[in-house]
Amino acid sequence: MDLQQMDQFAQSIIFEAGRRIREAFTYDLKVETKSDANDLVTNIDRETELFFIEKIKAFDATHKILGEEGMGEKVESLDGVVWIIDPIDGTMNFVKQHRHFMISIGIFVDGIGELGYIFDVMREDLFHAIAGQGAWYNDTPLRKLKAVPLKEAMIGINASWVAPNRRVHHEKVIELIRKIRGTRSYGSAAMEIAFVVSGKLDAYVSMRLSPWDIAGGTIIANEVGAIATNLHGQGFDFLHADTFIIANPSIHQELLENYIIPYE
Template identity: 35%
Template sequence: MTEPTGPAPYAELLDVALEAARRAGDLLRDGRPADLGVAATKSSPIDVVTEMDLKAEKLITGFLGERRPDDGLLGEEGASVTGRSGVRWIIDPIDGTVNYLYGRADWAVSVAAELDGETVVGVVHAPARRETHHAVLGQGARRDGVPVRCRPGTTLDQALVATGFNYVQATRGAQGEVVRALLPRVRDIRRSGSAALDLCDVASGRLDGYYERGTHPWDYAAGDLIAREAGALTGGPPGAPPGRELLVAASPEVFGVLRPLLAELGAARG
């Protein structure tokens, strides 16, 4: 993990976020049982939670409670604390749970800190990839301590674009139609199964763009800041911020074409 940099109070928040993500990542990497199974489902029978999601969220919330007892908290697996400091933590203990369940590498611990409603620190720690992205508001984005920038100067027809799919069958069908229409207009399309990592891959120039419908704040809070601090643009439907209706992140050249095209193709419907 990298050493935190930045002015107070961001330096302390980054230090806490990095440590929380590292501790959870160690637990998830080293403590994964060979017979890991599904502990619960959420929006559909294929939208799963494992016992390790629950253990990792408990570890993170416990650590944050010790280090920052006055802060608020929002976690994917149900953690919710109002707080009174102006800081709120947004955490996803495993972004890419199905990948983790199957032993694939594309999963990450996502930890973001908001100050008075604005995301100021983001950490996406991917133990199986052996890398960590982080960003501090106004200070750029880094992967393992090295500054990263999004890939510049790409036209849409040469763009490598990632997407994700909802776990509700009817929505997945509509999303498939968008992919069918988009595929002939781009270089190619990828699907990793982790919104946080897709956003970091846009930041690092491994993707030219990414879009998805149905994401939650814990899916993108950290990765959105990392992408923006790497020079990417992010948003929702034209004129709106990222949200459940649509999340788009891309280099400026691709974003200016991709977002209106997705609106035309109905990516925010379904």
């Protein structure tokens, strides 16, 4: 497995997909409703996923593709080479804001995350990593994260989890937001993960994410020392939806022990 070659190929199709998406803004978006009104999907999501599938299958037909839009094959194990792809993470931002949406890709080889990408399509900004070799923000190496005390932390968390809810003890979340420096919420998991690996946020928490939301980001996380787990402190299995936290290593354990407490 030549990781450098695969990295070059992955970057080339990510940049090409980004160009196609930006051009597509000149046409009208056809917005449909998936399972509920908050889950928007557009023709561009699906076309972008198909674009990736065609390119990857032409590169190597043995590679498997697990994508948000479900246009690849059914993937039931991480054996072999598996691309986990979100063609547009932050679809609501895409539709309404025309910014703050990401292409997110993680490439696993026999279950090991080897290559990770988060691409801010409108800024043309790439966060990426090669396992064991480091991570980069465009051409600049990303540094290992420096420790931050919790009271100076800036954390990405949606306001929903501060209200009573069935997933997490909200009174503990309230304690947390009173203690830290500030919260942010951008509406794209991949964007918030990219911000954590580059030190622009110190943690990001979500009560339910899918493999394609986080696959690319967790591979980058490993290279900068960010810790990504589910809310029970276990590794994400990458074939199912789960809870999720990514944090600066100096606060990951403190967050899970004292502030982000799931009901089950």
